[in-house]
Amino acid sequence: MFSHSVRAALLLSALSSSSLGALLQSADDAADQLTSTHYDYIIVGAGAAGGALANRLTEDGSTKVLLIEAGSSDYNNTNIEVPWLAPVLTHSQFDWNYTTTPQEGLDNRSIAYARGKVLGGSTSINYMIYTRAAQDDWNRFASVTGDDGWNWSNILSYAKKLEAFQNSPNVQNATSKFVANIHGTNGPVGAGLPQVSLPIDQIGLNAQQELSSEFKYNQDVNSGNMIGFSWTPFAIQDGARSNSARDYIQPALGRSNLDVLVNTQVTKVLQTGTDGNTPIVNAVQFTSGPNEKLYNLTANKEVILSAGSIGTPQILLLSGIGPADQAKSLGIQSIVDLPDVGQNMQDHPLLTTNFQVSSNDTLDNLSLNTTFQAEQLALWTNNRTGDFTLGACNQWAWQRLADDDPIFKNVSDPSAGPTSPHFQLIFSDLFIAFSGGAFPSGHFLTLISNLYTPTTRGSLTLNSTDPFTYPIINPGLLNDENGFDIYTMRQALKAGRRFLAANAWKDWIISEFGESANATSDADIDAYIRKNALVVNHVSGTVAMGKSGDSSKGAGALNPDLSVKGVKGLRVVDASAFPHIPAAHTMVPTYILAERAADLIKNSNSTASGSKSGSGNGAFTPSATLVSVFAPLVALVALLL
Structure with missing residues (x-):
């Protein structure tokens, strides 16, 4: 992988070439260029899936692609690049800032839903955790869809293809922390293990060995079997965040066959004709903002929705692709009755619990000691080293309930199988309380416990016909x-x-801290969870895959090749396509989904003529000068230097 300075030099060199694709800052400014260009594919959303697709589809120089992103192009913002600053991105200008309805299971609290609104999407604002999911999760996708191409043995090649997994010399005893031969090293997405060792690392290992009958050691969580105590891999390379903007989109901007349009929201997809009785839906409507001019643009081959598990179903529902009764109630003309659009919503509930510790050598010092904080920021700024290169934790455990757990007397196991975890435990070397509150004095360890096999299913429905x-x-x-x-x-x-009561922790942990310390009975624990739990922001499943052809309720809204049932020219490629939420952090599974989708799309359209015109709604003038087209890229270079 290139260093930041080398990447910047390459981009500067590329600016002298007329073969560059365009980074367009608004629909209004770029109207001429957009509708005078015949795009084969229009991709909506520049997150994990959209960025990967834009790159892979433009590998064929004869294929012209437009990638549309509602957010800005500012993915090299320092807050995005610095791994340790991930928490400040929530509720920022890079977050859609969604909010749920009051959740009955959470004491009727509404909670914030963080989703990325910038090039890179949620890969630009998340916590960069790098998990492929278990082999059983992928095998279940294959079973549910009837497509063996989704099974573990097939998708493993895509998982390796996308990786540039770095065995950094800064990682102590790296060979005991991952399995090299199951990883790729030449792919676009930078990843690796934490490069800063923490005092709790050895304590955690000692505790695991002490409790090895319950917490088995797992050398690599990405082996296909996630169960056990392991080291945490991150999408961090050369000390900086890896995301789909940096790793997929930026390299592809050197190609003349990719245009990227930012600060532009797609409001709906449009029917352009019929093939027999089947609607052809291969056009989009988009705008620069509320009450701004609307534009239409048709793709020669396909429109691909990669706007995420909230944005994608909203666009479909606004377009009349979804439950016909919902469309009728809002006065939307129904194109196809697909009752599963917006249904099957799943996410991973999260809980933080704090423990006060005796040591003053914790990452709390980054908040408590401004001098130390400045020193660490300088280390990152000067050479991408130090504590600011860290993610949320160095170690974690992925665990299952026992096979004979009493709950299974009344409830079928909702997990995909024995390699797939029911829950996750994260051990963080500082005070974390995602629910807010004053930062206490002292030093802490935070236990984050998350449910990864939820049986709950929720929904997304329209609030209005206004896309904003x-x-x-x-x-x-x-x-x-x-x-x-x-x-x-x-x-x-x-x-x-x-785990934290093991003898290994006795000189480190003083006691559990805060209201959770009084939650000892099952009823008290449940009350504490319902009062304080949040969500991991892995929303999935709202336009799920199913078996081919069946459009009935519960059968999925997508075919196994991710094409939308009942129409032609339209595909969905993002986390909304998962029929079951992976028991893992969902970024890498979404990358994998997109990598295979790129091959499916190429193969399905390999014989297409591409002769259709990508016409818009008229009233456009010639495109801006080269200076204005390249200005965003010049600014990008400045940020990279």
Whole structure:
């Protein structure tokens, strides 16, 4: 992988070439260029999937692609680049700042939903955690869709293809922390292990060995079997965040067949004709903002929605692709009745629990000691080293309930299989309280316990026909009728407490801190969870894949090749396509989905003539001068230097 300075030099060199694609800052400014160009594919959303598709589809120099992003092009903003600053991105200008309905399972609290609104999408604002998901999760996708191409043995090649997994010399004892031969080293996405060792690392290893019958050691969480205590890989390379903007989109901007349009929101997809009785939907409507001019643009081959598990179903519903009764109630003309659009919403509930520690050598010093903070920021700024290169944790455990757990007497195991975890435990070397509150004095360890096999299913429905009015987002967190979700959250907290009660921690941990310390009975623990739980922001499943052809309720809105059922010319490639939420952090599974989707799209359109015109709605003038077209790229170079 190139260093930041080398990447900048390459981009500067590229500016002298007339073969560059365009980075266009608004629909109004770029109107001429857009509608005088015949695009084969229009991709909506520049997150994990959209960025990957834009890169892979433009590998064929004869294929012209437009990538549209609602957010800005500012993915080299320092807050985005510095791994340690990830928390400040929530509720920033790079966040859609969605909010759920009051959640009955969370004491009727509405919670914030963070989704990225910038080139790179949520890969630009998330916590960069790098997990492929378990082999059982992928095998279940294959079973649900009837397509063996989604099974682990097939997608592993895509997982390796996308990786540039770095065995950094700064990682102590790296060969014991991952398995080299299961990773790729030449792909676009930079990844690796934490480069800064923490005092709690050895304590965690000692605790694992002490409790090895419950917490087995797993050398590599990305092996296909996630179960056990392991080291945490991140999408961090050369000390900086890796995201789809840096790793997929930026390199492809050197190609003349990719245009990227930012600060532009797609409001709906449009029917352009019929093939027999089947609607052809291969056009988009977009605008620079509320009350601004609307533009239409038709793709020669396909429109691909990669706007995420909230944005994609909203666009479909606004377009009349979804439940016909919902469209009728809002006066939207129904193109196709697809009852599963917006349904099947899933996410991973999260809980933080704090423990006061005796040491003053914790990452709390980055908040408590401004001099130390400045020193660490200088290390990052000067050579991309130091504590600011860290993610949320160096170690974690992915665990399952016991096979004979009493809950399974009444509830079928919702996991994909024995390699797939029911819950996750993260051990963070500082005070974290995502729910807010004053930062206490002292030093802490935070246990983050997350449910990864939720049985709850929620929904997304339209609030209005106005595309700038957010939809009604109801993930139904911890509101399952069978009680599995709250039970497993409780068992996760208990398991985390057992791990932190090991003798290895006795000189480090003083006591559990705050209101959780008084939650000892099952009823008290459940009350604590419902009062304080949030979400990992892995919303998935709202336009799910199913078996080919069946459009009935519960059968999925997509075919196994990710084409939208009942129409032609339209595909969905993002986390909304997962029929079950992966029991993992969802960024890498979405990259994998997109990598395979790129091959599916290329193969399905390999014989297409591409002769259709990409016409718009008229009233356009010639494009801007070369200086104005290249200005965003010049600014990008300045940020890279």
